[in-house]
Amino acid sequence: MRHMALTAIAAVLAGTAAFAGGADDDTLILNDEIEMVTKTAAPDHLSDAMDEIISGWHFRSDETQQLQTDDFENQGMIFADYGAEAWDTVEGSEDKSCASCHGDAAESMVGVAATYPKWNDGAEEVRTLQMQVNDCRTTRMGAEPWKYDSGDAINMEAFVTSHSRGMPVNVAIDGPAEATWLDGKDIYYTRYGQLELACASCHEQNYGNYIRADHLSQGQINGFPTYRLKNAKLNGVHSRFKGCIRDTRAHTFSPGSPEFVALELYVKSRGNGLSVEGPSVRN
Amino acid sequence: MASGVKPRVKVPKSASAGDVITIKTLISHPMESGQRKDSSGNTIQRSIIWRFTCDFNDQNVIDVVLAPAISTNPYFEFEAQVPESGEFKFTWYDDDGDVYDTSKKISV
Amino acid sequence: MDFTRRETLALGAGAAAMTLLPAHAFAQAAADAEMVGTPDEFLAGASASEGGLDLTAPEIAENGNTVPISVDAPGAVEVRVYALGNPTPGVATFRFGPLSGAQFASTRIRLAGTQDVQAIAKMADGSYVTAMKTVKVTIGGCGG
Numbered sequence: 248m249r250h251m252a253l254t255a256i257a258a259v260l261a262g263t264a265a266f267a268g269g270a271d272d273d274t275l276i277l278n279d280e281i282e283m284v285t286k287t288a289a290p291d292h293l294s295d296a297m298d299e300i301i302s303g304w305h306f307r308s309d310e311t312q313q314l315q316t317d318d319f320e321n322q323g324m325i326f327a328d329y330g331a332e333a334w335d336t337v338e339g340s341e342d343k344s345c346a347s348c349h350g351d352a353a354e355s356m357v358g359v360a361a362t363y364p365k366w367n368d369g370a371e372e373v374r375t376l377q378m379q380v381n382d383c384r385t386t387r388m389g390a391e392p393w394k395y396d397s398g399d400a401i402n403m404e405a406f407v408t409s410h411s412r413g414m415p416v417n418v419a420i421d422g423p424a425e426a427t428w429l430d431g432k433d434i435y436y437t438r439y440g441q442l443e444l445a446c447a448s449c450h451e452q453n454y455g456n457y458i459r460a461d462h463l464s465q466g467q468i469n470g471f472p473t474y475r476l477k478n479a480k481l482n483g484v485h486s487r488f489k490g491c492i493r494d495t496r497a498h499t500f501s502p503g504s505p506e507f508v509a510l511e512l513y514v515k516s517r518g519n520g521l522s523v524e525g526p527s528v529r530n
Numbered sequence: 531m532a533s534g535v536k537p538r539v540k541v542p543k544s545a546s547a548g549d550v551i552t553i554k555t556l557i558s559h560p561m562e563s564g565q566r567k568d569s570s571g572n573t574i575q576r577s578i579i580w581r582f583t584c585d586f587n588d589q590n591v592i593d594v595v596l597a598p599a600i601s602t603n604p605y606f607e608f609e610a611q612v613p614e615s616g617e618f619k620f621t622w623y624d625d626d627g628d629v630y631d632t633s634k635k636i637s638v
Numbered sequence: 639m640d641f642t643r644r645e646t647l648a649l650g651a652g653a654a655a656m657t658l659l660p661a662h663a664f665a666q667a668a669a670d671a672e673m674v675g676t677p678d679e680f681l682a683g684a685s686a687s688e689g690g691l692d693l694t695a696p697e698i699a700e701n702g703n704t705v706p707i708s709v710d711a712p713g714a715v716e717v718r719v720y721a722l723g724n725p726t727p728g729v730a731t732f733r734f735g736p737l738s739g740a741q742f743a744s745t746r747i748r749l750a751g752t753q754d755v756q757a758i759a760k761m762a763d764g765s766y767v768t769a770m771k772t773v774k775v776t777i778g779g780c781g782g
Binding site: 307308309310311313314458459460461462463476477479491494530 | 776
Binding site: 563565585589590594597600602606608609 | 673674703704705708721724725726728729730731732733734735736737738739740742743744745746747748749
């Protein structure tokens with residue numbers, strides 16, 4: 248199935264497959280302490296599509312991989328540090344900071360990012376981590392919400408996510424979240440744009456092949472937010488989705504839209520079992 | 531000054547007299563090269579850190595001149611001798627005249 | 639008084655240049671005093687031999703924005719690094735002080751495209767040694 252050349256582009260890519268743009272066999276150990284799970288068996292819901300799920304880390308050069316092995320070298324951690332400052336900063340009418348309710352994030356936030364996006368009973372919706380942060384800001388702190396994927400929002404997401412690194416991604420896809428998950432799955436397999444490409448065209452059927460001079464990964468999002476060498480800043484997953492859909496020459500959804508929330512849940516669930524890596528470093 | 535500039539250094543806390551230690555430094559800075567244009571086609575003015583120095587007890591370890599070809603968030607790794615207990619001083623000089631510094635003590 | 643679009647733009651640019659002058663003048667002064675310059679300027683007519691200077695750089699750089707390099711030149715007092723294919727070739731000058739532990743330094747540099755990276759070390763006796771590496775810079779994927 249993976250090797251079927253479904254589009255003209257895929258046919259060209261297939262020609263270069265012999266040059267091995269695939270995942271390498273390196274091991275990611277964080278700060279000489281945490282061994283990350285970067286390859287593992289695909290979750291049950293993916294068993295028809297692939298056997299193994301692979302972190303995008305394996306598709307990068309040794310030099311780029313190296314940057315993520317150490318918090319000092321990982322420039323994404325600069326932004327997580329800004330998030331740490333915001334965590335302790337009192338804002339809004341209620342005279343509160345994140346820390347006022349949640350205390351030390353190194354304790355209270357452990358494992359949190361691994362389970363987001365997740366269903367919120369009170370609001371009766373699936374929420375991303377950024378949505379949850381903004382709910383805290385508006386209802387508990389009396390502060391202005393952050394714009395989706397803005398610098399402040401991404402810094403906080405990176406800081407909170409950093410406390411889950413090494414823990415397996417584990418988002419719920421059943422129960423009340425199932426309808427949203429199915430919406431996300433629909434988007435994943437829908438062809439968009441003049442190039443008529445679905446997420447699956449590249450990241451399910453052609454991962455390991457080249458796209459121009461670059462490697463196609465499985466499009467896993469266990470490493471988000473991601474510091475990209477390309478723009479030297481942290482990137483949010485919705486902004487990345489937007490970039491992908493734009494490149495199919497389509498009108499795209501907006502960061503924070505219900506479509507991207509659903510897609511985030513679905514794509515994250517394809518990585519259930521991989522270690523949380525955010526903030527990671529990619530090209 | 532460029533906004534959000536924050537120096538980070540990694541130095542061992544202790545060493546033996548005469549040891550050679552590895553030091554890593556990173557400072558968050560855009561290192562705007564002066565070669566880029568904004569969306570209206572105007573050249574974005576150069577704004578870089580042009581010099582970095584590391585001294586130990588007032589003696590120089592390394593003195594670096596940076597051109598715009600140094601990447602965003604300049605990173606350096608180098609080695610220093612530690613003859614006695616003391617303090618490393620790290621200084622970054624911005625194009626706009628600002629100076630950022632930080633220091634780290636080490637005991638022998 | 640009417641201005642054509644072109645004249646207005648020119649005026650605007652002039653005004654912008656004047657506003658920016660003090661900061662820019664400072665930058666230039668700093669750069670002139672401490673420029674990395676070009677290999678020819680550094681060598682000033684002397685010749686550089688090979689050997690005695692290790693330049694480490696990846697054969698293929700995934701992204702030209704952040705290319706890790708290091709230089710190691712035992713006995714050098716100063717090492718300069720040049721990216722010969724950049725708009726300006728100077729990258730960095732490393733001067734090693736009395737407490738340097740080794741004449742070694744590592745950093746991350748920008749390369750505008752596939753090109754040669756050259757390092758030149760000035761040794762304690764005033765002689766020069768050099769090393770060169772070709773780094774291929776790949777273009778990205780779909781640009782997303």
